[in-house]
Amino acid sequence: MSTFKNxxxxxxxxxxxxxxTICLVSSLVALNLAGCDFHAPQFHLNMVQMLSDATPTPKPxxxxxxDVLDGMFGTPDEPxxxxxxxxxxxxxxxxxxxxxxxxxxxxxxxxxQHCVHCHGIDGDGQGPTALFLxxxxxxxxxxxxxxxxxxxxxxxxxxxxxRVLINGIPGSAMPSFSLLASAEIESLVEYVxxxxxxxxxxxxxxxxxxxxxxxxxxxxxxxxxxLDDEGEPVTKLIPLDPENDEEQRTAITEMLAEIVEGxxxxxxxxxxxxxxxxxxxxxNLKALAASAAKGRELFYGTRANCMKCHGPTGLGDGQQDDFxxxxxxxxxxxxxVADGSGEPQLAxxxxxxxxxxxxxxxxxxxxxxxxxxxGGNRRIDLFWRIYxxxxxxxxxxxxxxxxxxxxxxxxxxxxxxVDYVLSLPYEDASRPQRALPINTELVN
Amino acid sequence: xxxxxxxxxxxxxNRYTCALLLTGLMLVGCRRVxxxxxxxxxxxxxxxxxxxxxxxxxxxxSAEVVTGTGWATLKGTFIFDGAPPxxxxxxxxxxxxxxxxHGKAPLQETLLVDSATKGIANxxxxxxxxxxxxxxxxxxxxQVLFDQKECVFLSHVFPFVLGNTMxxxxxxxVGHNTNIDGKNSFNQTIPVGExxxxxxxxEEAVPVSVRCSIHPWMSAYFLPRENGYVxxxxxxxxxxxxxxxxxEDLEFQVWHESAGGPGSSLxxxxxxxxxxxxxxxxxxxxxxxxxxxxxxxxxxxxxxxGL
Numbered sequence: 072m073s074t075f076k077n078x079x080x081x082x083x084x085x086x087x088x089x090x091x092t093i094c095l096v097s098s099l100v101a102l103n104l105a106g107c108d109f110h111a112p113q114f115h116l117n118m119v120q121m122l123s124d125a126t127p128t129p130k131p132x133x134x135x136x137x138d139v140l141d142g143m144f145g146t147p148d149e150p151x152x153x154x155x156x157x158x159x160x161x162x163x164x165x166x167x168x169x170x171x172x173x174x175x176x177x178x179x180x181x182x183x184q185h186c187v188h189c190h191g192i193d194g195d196g197q198g199p200t201a202l203f204l205x206x207x208x209x210x211x212x213x214x215x216x217x218x219x220x221x222x223x224x225x226x227x228x229x230x231x232x233x234r235v236l237i238n239g240i241p242g243s244a245m246p247s248f249s250l251l252a253s254a255e256i257e258s259l260v261e262y263v264x265x266x267x268x269x270x271x272x273x274x275x276x277x278x279x280x281x282x283x284x285x286x287x288x289x290x291x292x293x294x295x296x297x298l299d300d301e302g303e304p305v306t307k308l309i310p311l312d313p314e315n316d317e318e319q320r321t322a323i324t325e326m327l328a329e330i331v332e333g334x335x336x337x338x339x340x341x342x343x344x345x346x347x348x349x350x351x352x353x354x355n356l357k358a359l360a361a362s363a364a365k366g367r368e369l370f371y372g373t374r375a376n377c378m379k380c381h382g383p384t385g386l387g388d389g390q391q392d393d394f395x396x397x398x399x400x401x402x403x404x405x406x407x408v409a410d411g412s413g414e415p416q417l418a419x420x421x422x423x424x425x426x427x428x429x430x431x432x433x434x435x436x437x438x439x440x441x442x443x444x445x446g447g448n449r450r451i452d453l454f455w456r457i458y459x460x461x462x463x464x465x466x467x468x469x470x471x472x473x474x475x476x477x478x479x480x481x482x483x484x485x486x487x488x489v490d491y492v493l494s495l496p497y498e499d500a501s502r503p504q505r506a507l508p509i510n511t512e513l514v515n
Numbered sequence: 516x517x518x519x520x521x522x523x524x525x526x527x528x529n530r531y532t533c534a535l536l537l538t539g540l541m542l543v544g545c546r547r548v549x550x551x552x553x554x555x556x557x558x559x560x561x562x563x564x565x566x567x568x569x570x571x572x573x574x575x576x577s578a579e580v581v582t583g584t585g586w587a588t589l590k591g592t593f594i595f596d597g598a599p600p601x602x603x604x605x606x607x608x609x610x611x612x613x614x615x616x617h618g619k620a621p622l623q624e625t626l627l628v629d630s631a632t633k634g635i636a637n638x639x640x641x642x643x644x645x646x647x648x649x650x651x652x653x654x655x656x657x658q659v660l661f662d663q664k665e666c667v668f669l670s671h672v673f674p675f676v677l678g679n680t681m682x683x684x685x686x687x688x689v690g691h692n693t694n695i696d697g698k699n700s701f702n703q704t705i706p707v708g709e710x711x712x713x714x715x716x717x718e719e720a721v722p723v724s725v726r727c728s729i730h731p732w733m734s735a736y737f738l739p740r741e742n743g744y745v746x747x748x749x750x751x752x753x754x755x756x757x758x759x760x761x762x763e764d765l766e767f768q769v770w771h772e773s774a775g776g777p778g779s780s781l782x783x784x785x786x787x788x789x790x791x792x793x794x795x796x797x798x799x800x801x802x803x804x805x806x807x808x809x810x811x812x813x814x815x816x817x818x819x820x821g822l
Contacts, residue, residue, distance in 0.1 A: 090530055116552040125721070125778035134553045141555030142563030153567060224700040281777070282720050285796065314566040323567065374706040376690035379609075379729045390609065393728045396696075412775060412821060424551055460702050465728035467692035467702040477712045479704045 111148045112192045114140065117212055117273055118424045119400060124407040126281040127414040135311035136276045139323070142313075144269045147183075147192050150262075155324075156331055158265055165255070166262035181255055182262050185248060194266030196397070202429050204244045210397050211263055212270020214333070215463040218446030223459045223468050225340035226333050232260045234447065242443040268330055275326040276311070283322070284309045342458050342470065344451070348482035353450075359490060366491025369484055375469060377488065380436040385495050387438035393465040395434045402431045434465050442496035453489045458482075582646040583762015585805030590755035593635040593748055593781075597817030599628035605732040607666065613689045614666035614730060624671045626773045626820060627750070634752020635815060637672040638781065639722055639738055639770040641745035642759065643798070649758035652743035654678025658712070662686055663693075663705075663727070668735035672722060672772070674745040675738060677715060684710040690729065695737055697723030715739045721770055721778050736772060761805040769797045775821040785814055 116137055121128040128136070145151030150167040152158035170180035178184070183192075189208040191198040196210035209216070218235055219227035236256050239247035248256065286306040289297045296304040313320040352358055369375040371383075382388035394402060407413055408425040437445070446452050446461075458478075460468030469485055471478040480488075604620035614620070627636040654676045662669040664686040675681065685691050685705040695701040698717035705711050715737075722736035738745060746754040759765060769781040776782035780797025791799040791811075803809055 094530065113554040115550055115554060118552045121552060127777050130553070134556070135559075137553050137555040138559040139563045141557070141560030142565075142567060146555075151564065223702060278720065281796075286794075314562045320566060373688075373690045374704075374709075376692070376704055376706070376729065379690060390729050390731070392731045393726075414777070420551075427551060462700070465692075465694065465702075467694065467704045467728065469704050472701050472703055472713060476714065479706060479709070479711060 111146065114144075114147060114193055114269070116140075117193075117195065117270065117277075118420075119404045119428070120274060120277050122413075122417050122421045122424055123400075123404055124413045126277050127417055128277055128280060129308060129416075131308055132280045132284070132311060136273065136280065139276060139311060139313060140269060140273055143272060143323075143327070144265070150265060152265065152268075153327065155327060156268055157335065158268065159261055162258040162261035163265055165258035178255065181251075181259055185251075186259070186263075189244065194263065194270060197429070200244075205432070206243050207397070207429065207432070208244070210270075211266045212273065213396065213463070214267040214271045214330070215396060217461045217463055218452075219459075219462070220342060220451075220455050221337055221340040221459070222342060222471075222473050223462050224473070226337040228337045228341060229257075229260055229264075231337075232263060233257070236260065238447060240445045241448075242441070242445050264334065268334070271330045272327060275330065276323070279322060279326065280311055284311060340474070342455055344454060344486075345482055349486055362487050362490040363494045364491075365484070366487035366489065369480070369488050370491055375480060375484070375488060380465070381439055382436070385439040385498075387436040389436060390465075391433055391435050393434050394431070395465070396463045398431050398434070401428050404428070405431065436466075439492055439495045440498070450486075450489050450493070453492055454485060457485045457488050457492075583760065583805070585761040586649055586758045587761040587803035587805065587807040587809065588755065588757045589759055589767075589801065589803065589809050589811065591753070591809075591811030591813060592632075593638045593752045593754075594812065594814050595628045595633045595635050595752075595817070596814045597822065599630070599633070600626055600820075600822060602627070605667070607730075607732060609730060610666065610689045613687050616665055621665055621667050624667075626771075629750050629752060632751045634748065634750065635771065636748055636750050636752065637771065638748040638752070638754070639672055639674065639736075639745065639768075640748070640754055640756070641674070641738070641740055641768055642742070642756070643720075643766045643768055645742060645744055645760050645765065646763055647760040648742045648744070649760070651758050652676075654743075656680075658682045660684060661693075663691055663733070666691075666727070666730045666733055668725060668733060670735060672736045672747045673725070673738065674740065674747050675715065676743045676745075677718060677739055677741050679714075681713045681715060682710050683713055691727045691733075692729055694726045694728055695723065696725070697737075699737075699739065702728075721768070721780070722772070759803055761803045761807065764800050764802050766798055766800045769799070771820070773820045775819060781815070781819060783813065783815065783819060785816065787811075787813060 114137075116133055120126065121133050121136075143151070143153055148168045150160070150163040152160055152163065165179055166182040168180045168183070170178070170184035172178050187198055188200050189198045189204065190196055190211065191201070191208075194211035196208040198208065201208050214226060216227040216231070216235075218240070219225075219231040221227060221231070233256055235245070236251075236259060237247060237249045239245050248259070251259075285308065287309050288304045288306050291297055299305050311319065313323050370377040370381075370385075378385075378389060380387075380389040380391075404421075405425050405428065408421050411418075413421060442448075444452060446456055456466070458468055458470035460466045469478065469480040469488075470482070602622040602624065604622055605614075607614045607620040611618075624637065628634070629636065655678075657679045658681075659675065659679050660682050661673055662684040666687060666689070683693050683703075683705055685707060688707055690707055691705045692702060693705055693711075695715075697719050699715040699719075701713055701715070703711060703713075717739065718741050719737075719739055722738040725735040725737050727733040738747075744756055744759060746756050748754045769783075770779055771781045772779055774781040774797065776795065776797045782795055782797050783793045788799070791801065793799045801809065
């Protein structure tokens with residue numbers, strides 16, 4: 072009996088062992104087949120742009136654009152930057168590649184350690200966690216940033232990006248990275264800029280290919296067009312080939328120069344408030360209250376018009392139907408896929424890309440009664456938001472659109488609004504103030 | 516015995532779970548859905564890099580472009596062929612007192628066809644590149660009015676020559692913000708009765724959208740160009756571009772907001788368009804003789820608008 076029992080145990084153990092091996096082997100085979108990327112991650116193209124209604128890009132061009140971008144910017148593991156970009160390759164290499172630490176404790180692969188799970192390897196804001204976040208993580212590829220010290224269309228300065236990294240973005244999933252060494256923060260800022268340069272270059276190349284290359288009629292030796300059986304001229308795609316085409320090389324160099332110039336100009340585009348326009352001594356409560364009262368009048372009046380979007384009670388419940396530029400681009404793409412317009416040859420691919428996009432969200436104006444300010448809670452932060460608006464979002468600016476241009480409000484008036492907005496969370500919430508009559512009668 | 520049997524059974528269960536998970540993984544894989552489209556080919560990329568690292572300056576010695584002398588005119592009409600669509604009213608859901616006329620919302624302007632002439636309004640037609648620009652087509656440092664009333668932009672398609680200044684006006688009793696898309700990216704509040712000057716700097720290849728975030732139904736299009744070789748058809752569908760450089764291949768782009776081509780380019784396949792080798796991007800080329808006045812009367816079938 073006991074021998075039998077032992078035998079049985081032995082047999083079952085043997086079977087166990089066998090099955091375990093099968094399990095292990097099949098798991099390895101399965102993983103290999105499924106292509107769980109053990110190999111180095113690669114940059115992918117912005118397929119919404121490639122397959123958009125405005126710039127339908129045939130497959131050969133997609134491949135050529137990927138090649139040129141790789142030539143100009145390298146890969147996620149081996150970043151590269153042409154000298155004219157001014158990007159610091161050593162800083163980039165600290166953030167690129169897999170995360171590891173050398174013997175001295177210096178960290179590498181910072182982007183993949185800290186950022187990639189939300190912002191994605193391409194910086195497209197579609198990392199694995201992005202779907203669960205509201206707001207969605209920023210897509211860097213347009214080179215548009217919200218929380219900055221510069222005029223609306225200008226790029227952010229390095230300090231602006233550093234501030235966001237150090238403070239995080241209150242009210243969003245973006246945490247503070249203030250525990251990182253300053254060299255690491257600088258390296259990450261450089262890498263984020265690099266991803267923006269790359270994304271902007273991709274857009275420029277896509278537009279260039281659509282606008283200036285494309286199909287060309289094939290001609291025979293005497294310059295006559297070659298015709299097919301139906302008498303239609305035969306065409307071929309002019310390849311994107313900077314290696315052999317000097318004109319294209321020059322065009323690409325110019326496109327890059329324009330992108331780099333935009334970033335280099337940022338420091339000249341900083342909004343510096345005039346000293347004498349700052350009306351309030353914040354220590355003087357009476358003056359502060361008077362300034363806030365003026366700000367309130369502007370907030371609800373028809374000149375500043377804040378109330379139209381932020382709502383008659385400042386809860387952010389006014390106009391909520393608009394979109395930011397990132398959601399708008401996806402919405403336009405989804406709409407055009409839904410109504411079946413666009414290149415028929417790209418239809419299947421377009422549907423595949425449409426299915427991969429996250430749900431579209433409206434741009435909801437900020438609830439100003441929470442006292443949470445995404446771009447920072449200093450008076451200057453709020454001043455910049457009111458002055459320049461928020462790039463990429465529907466929030467308009469009230470100051471001049473560029474240095475020397477005509478503003479809507481004076482700087483003093485904008486400081487008044489700052490003071491009112493900062494006082495809004497402390498207004499009695501159960502008896503919110505009503506809008507001024509001047510604007511209420513027009514709200515139905 | 517009994518104890519052992521359960522033990523074996525749990526093991527079996529574990530194995531099944533393991534197998535199930537693996538099959539699942541095999542089927543699903545762990546690729547992200549956004550990993551679509553091609554990736555770079557390293558050898559092609561290396562060649563592109565080498566080329567771009569090389570000296571690209573001094574590449575001016577390309578073939579000389581033929582530039583003629585004198586000037587010419589292109590004019591014509593776009594005539595709708597088919598039953599003109601009826602325009603629905605704008606979806607006015609805010610500020611109805613100010614944004615309606617006698618309680619009625621204004622009609623949309625996505626495709627305006629003149630009932631008498633069947634002419635199509637708001638078709639933009641412009642030269643993509645010109646080697647010479649006549650002084651009458653250059654910017655004159657003018658202030659050009661861009662107005663809004665009853666929550667409608669009064670210039671639905673607004674051609675603009677860079678160098679001029681845009682006077683963005685609000686003729687309504689409610690506040691607006693004017694949000695211009697594209698390379699010039701402008702978004703500023705325009706208070707009641709006031710005018711804000713804006714100087715765009717960059718050219719666009721096709722018209723870009725202009726919106727108001729406060730009244731999201733408001734919609735117009737803005738087309739800044741480096742020269743004045745741009746026209747937008749009037750109510751009767753007619754246009755005229757004067758002082759075009761004669762003696763060179765001029766490529767025109769034709770655009771209408773509701774047209775079915777890529778980026779709303781107007782693609783025509785009619786015999787008269789075929790003669791002009793009208794492309795699938797809504798472009799055609801003509802070479803005009805000195806002092807020539809070329810007239811193009813184009814019929815636009817309703818299917819060019821996907822109708």
